[in-house]
Amino acid sequence: MEKKRIVHYINNFFAGIGGEEKADIPPEVREGVVGPGLALQTALGDEYEVVATVICGDSYFGENMDEATETLLAMIKEYDPAGFVAGPAFNAGRYGVACGSIAKAVEQELGIPVVTGMFTENPGADMYKKDVHIILTKDSAADMRKSMPKMAALLKKMMSGEEILGPAEEGYIERGIRVNYFAEERGSARGVEMLVRKMAKEPFETEYPMPVFDRVAPNPAVKDMKHAKVAVVTSGGIVPVGNPDRIESSSATKYGVYSIEGKATMSPEEFMTIHGGYDRAFVLNNPNLVVPLDALRQLEKEGEIGELNNYFIATTGTGTSIGNAKGFGEQFSKKLVADGVDAVILTST
Amino acid sequence: MALLITNNDKAKKFCMDCRKEVEVIYLADGTYLDVLLRTRDYVHRGYRLLTHPLCGSVKPNQTPYRSVLLEKQSAREENFRSVELIENSIDAARKFMRNRGTPRWNERTREDFKTVDLSFLTVYEQRNYV
């Protein structure tokens, strides 16, 4: 009997091509398995064959999403697969976004079952969980041994038309799709039970998790702006030309601290933007559009603000996990406070 | 003074005849969603909601008519709750529209929807709303 054809998508790192320095490679295709594709083949078994592996650099994909997707789809179509697997991406943000995106595109274009895998905090998870099934993995590649078999198992089920059960049974990240079923007991009885447990401080499970609104209560207004030290923090991706800290263009894992001492304006010779989420042309031409140094110096001169802090802090907002964003904020706010900053202007894009 | 935003001529008439003063913005050919969107614009201009934008159990993709009562508030007052409510309502309305569009009802049925929509407002005349 003919084996069922599978195509696998991985990134530069898992393909063994290289690390961050190779994150900009364009799409390519290889016959058979590459890297973790072997684990996939083993997990799938004899009736399936991973006929090809498509590879793309994480930053290339992030910065050329439409083009890369088109190229990859063409490559994938050539192999006429009956199923598609992307990743797993664990906690790698750009890789996760790429996996989710290509899996969704393959499902839409080819109409075949697709599966991917990620850690729950991977920004790709929130973005794509409603569109494709994402197996929940741990946050590092050490989990490959456990994740790949789960992904293979789910794909096989989908390909054979078996009923896909809930997240707890199948191991995927809850997609947020509400499905009716008839419970053993009526709603009011379940309600009373839930209340008895809640009052007794025993564990219970809500049947509908509320969307989480992670709100931060604003601090009170600045009383004396004319004597305040103000700093700029941006998620608009403004960095010194050359991006010395190698901040990612999406799914940032770091932030940078950059001096503006003595500068009256953000010059395009000194600063650039690396943000992958907007058209960079205007900002490359005039970085003041995202870090409004020229306007702030004016206000400083006029005495409207006490003093402008002599550095600004920057990262990239798009696709960056909430966990990371929180972490950055907690870290650099300590520095800002230590340096006597009273207020921060946050610019986002 | 209150402001009525509506596409229901029965509601328009009620407010114009009302004992209390009500300014009326009547969107003659507007849809349910148009009323909500205009409401949102006014909320952002410093008006707060007096009535819930999604009142009634007839879903947004069933009834063509919607009326919302608002009131101008003083400059110092914060109306975040109104902003939140109108935005959520617009989201909810769009969700239903995505399922299915509003049917083309006959005249009699349209009149009935207008009557029900108006009935949500009539208590305004009797009660004092500060």
Added chain:
Amino acid sequence: MKLELGRIKIHDVQFGPETKVEKGVLYVNKEEIEKLVLEDERLIGAQVELARPGESVRIAPVKDVLEPRVKVSGGGGIFPGMINKVKEVGSGRTHALVGAAVVTCGKIVGFQEGIIDMSGPAAAYTPFSGTNNVCVVIEPQEGLETHDYEAAGRMAGLKVASYVGEAGRNVEPDEVVVYETKPLQEQIAQYPDLPKVGYIHMLQSQGLLHDTYYYGVDAKQFIPTFMYPTEIMDGAIISGNCVAPCDKVTTFHHLNNPVIEDLYKRHGKDVNFIGVILTNENVFLADKERSSDMVAKLAEFMGLDGVLITEEGYGNPDTDLMMNCKKVSQKGIDVVLITDEFPGRDGKSQSLADAVNEADALVSCGQGNLIIEFPPMEKIIGTLDYVETMIGGYEGSLRPDGSIEAELQIIIASTIANGYNRLAARGY
């Protein structure tokens, strides 16, 4: 208050020369019922038909469903303030014809609501496929004003339920269940070691076709108040709500409120059921603020440790639900919510129109956007002319062969948000 509820089990319904109950069969006199309904000059037609579980019968469009009951002793009469005088109810003895129901049908407005299938796939979604139904199809005077028509329809249902309920007055019930709630201090003292639980019952109160009545008072006009749980069993609360079939709380559901029943089941065992706080779901935001403040105030004043909250409707009431949840939680009282969901046809959108962080314990009654298919039925009581204009229906819903494809929300009480059904939804 202490109420003995005598449950007379009905397993069949037939027409007969005399309205009576004999050996578990309910006999009704067709002409007498029709005459009773037509006493109201606003109505020119009243047609009585029967529908039994398992029959190939479809009933549409349904306005209300009621359970025939009669007050045997204890003061007052069933449906106080509507059929009987306003005198307080909830004590003494009441008989209920369990397994029977009165269903009113009729076109009140151009858009319709509510299907009951007595068999087939849709039957699983409504409790009334399992009751022996006395259906009353009403027809109004030409040009009758909508408010009047609604009132006439409502009264017709109450009159017939009351009339049929009389048949149970002198019948020995199959079982008698005793429900008792003492005045606050005594109730607390009765089970001092058990957590004190209350039930916050939100009543639909928005406008025409969206009203509920407590002792005959329109819920839009009242402010939150305390009710002994047994009062509801005598019809102190009746429904004037005839839109959105799936989460419409029928008068039958008020009489048989499941939260009250299930709290009583555990009363004295692991909860001390103190009583019910009634509140409303007005359209005006100021009313919502006022009502939710008062609900929280009452809950705290009563010394409650925990509450269950149910609502009726979608959208506007979700805001009340969340306000009640938030304010009661902030008083340090544990809250569990019971509600239904509308996450869109693919199940992927936000299920509720509002949300607060305190809503961390919620029971789901299923989602009403799911599309289902139901086959044609041999007999139609009422009319199918309006299926396409029913909430949940749409152009093409009703096929020429009589089969229907529509959203679940078209079936009466399918996702009722008081927890009466076993239908639920979970996240996939």
